[in-house]
Amino acid sequence: MATGWEPDRISENEIADGEAYHRALYINGDIGRPANWHGESAERLVQLVVPNIKEGSLVVDYGSGTGGSAIELLKEVEKRGMEISLVLIDPLVSWFSKARDLLKGRPNVHFELSIEKDDSGKSSFRRLEDMLGGRKADVIISSSTMHLVPKRAIRDLASQFSSSLKEDGVFIWDSGDLESDFRPDHSALLHDPYRAVREILRHDEIRATRLSEMSNEDVLQHEGMLDRIFPGPYSMDVILDALSAVGFSSEIHDEVIGFSNDDAERFAMVPRLSEIAAPLLPGEERDEAIRGALKIALAEIAEQGKGSHSEYRSHWVYGVHRLR
Numbered sequence: 001m002a003t004g005w006e007p008d009r010i011s012e013n014e015i016a017d018g019e020a021y022h023r024a025l026y027i028n029g030d031i032g033r034p035a036n037w038h039g040e041s042a043e044r045l046v047q048l049v050v051p052n053i054k055e056g057s058l059v060v061d062y063g064s065g066t067g068g069s070a071i072e073l074l075k076e077v078e079k080r081g082m083e084i085s086l087v088l089i090d091p092l093v094s095w096f097s098k099a100r101d102l103l104k105g106r107p108n109v110h111f112e113l114s115i116e117k118d119d120s121g122k123s124s125f126r127r128l129e130d131m132l133g134g135r136k137a138d139v140i141i142s143s144s145t146m147h148l149v150p151k152r153a154i155r156d157l158a159s160q161f162s163s164s165l166k167e168d169g170v171f172i173w174d175s176g177d178l179e180s181d182f183r184p185d186h187s188a189l190l191h192d193p194y195r196a197v198r199e200i201l202r203h204d205e206i207r208a209t210r211l212s213e214m215s216n217e218d219v220l221q222h223e224g225m226l227d228r229i230f231p232g233p234y235s236m237d238v239i240l241d242a243l244s245a246v247g248f249s250s251e252i253h254d255e256v257i258g259f260s261n262d263d264a265e266r267f268a269m270v271p272r273l274s275e276i277a278a279p280l281l282p283g284e285e286r287d288e289a290i291r292g293a294l295k296i297a298l299a300e301i302a303e304q305g306k307g308s309h310s311e312y313r314s315h316w317v318y319g320v321h322r323l324r
């Protein structure tokens with residue numbers, strides 16, 4: 001049985017949110033059928049990870065979400081008849097509880113919720129060293145998560161990775177939403193369509209009416225929160241510089257991966273992500289607005305030569321970093 005964090009009184013909405021993200025990664029929620037973008041991006045990551053693990057390795061998955069990266073890694077490890085200890089870490093209860101549900105029957109799988117509240121109710125991230133309780137990892141992976149970590153927090157995170165790895169440990173990550181000077185012109189960033197949806201919906205009439213009924217202060221707070229769902233992309237150099245500053249070497253890979261329009265719609269409709277259309281009401285009102293805006297966004301991306309009528313091309317970067 002898996003150990004560690006378990007959800008406590010999770011709501012129906014949270015369950016639905018985790019289920020929807022899981023279904024954005026896996027067709028009909030079947031872990032044997034990853035959506036193309038998830039399967040391809042995770043496959044490359046797993047290929048980079050596997051040569052670095054051996055029987056009994058301690059592997060950390062930083063930003064596990066609903067378990068998409070952990071599941072793909074465990075498939076490969078099992079195929080090779082190996083056993084590893086895997087620690088899953090994430091701050092989002094709704095998605096993380098889906099990972100817990102999917103992997104609860106596995107031995108050697110441990111869960112750590114990475115957010116905590118102090119007595120005044122203020123939330124903060126827990127340090128990796130504390131979550132590992134002094135243990136050092138052979139490998140830390142982080143899939144599709146680094147671009148969500150604010151720039152200002154990257155330095156400290158790199159230092160947490162460095163102090164949580166064994167001397168010969170390795171940090172391996174991927175992201176489809178970071179700028180680089182080698183992104184091919186025919187590719188977009190992973191979240192470009194959803195940032196475009198957000199921009200289109202800024203001018204949605206019903207949305208504008210709802211916002212006009214709120215106080216200026218509330219609008220500012222509300223809009224700021226929505227802008228953080230798909231934050232503006234920064235350069236992967238921010239991450240490489242931070243890793244280098246704490247003593248990591250860097251090996252970089254990249255890949256262009258097709259993201260089908262159907263998968264994009266499933267992704268955009270995940271309740272937590274569809275919040276970009278708030279205060280449009282969840283359900284038909286919000287879904288219809290997102291569907292329409294996404295169509296326009298994907299057509300624009302295709303017109304820019306970064307996709308076709310059936311998919312957009314996302315550019316993924318991969319980093320492999322050792323402590324020198």
Ligand SMILES: C[S@@+](CC[C@H](N)C(=O)[O-])C[C@H]1O[C@@H](n2cnc3c(N)ncnc32)[C@H](O)[C@@H]1O
Pocket residue numbers: 025062063064065066067068069070090091092095142143144145148149150
């Ligand atoms: C797109 S999901 C990736 C999940 C999984 N690794 C996969 O490949 O399917 C990104 C995860 O990063 C987490 N996350 C968001 N902001 C974060 C931050 N600042 N620090 C750590 N994790 C964060 C989210 O809760 C989310 O589950």
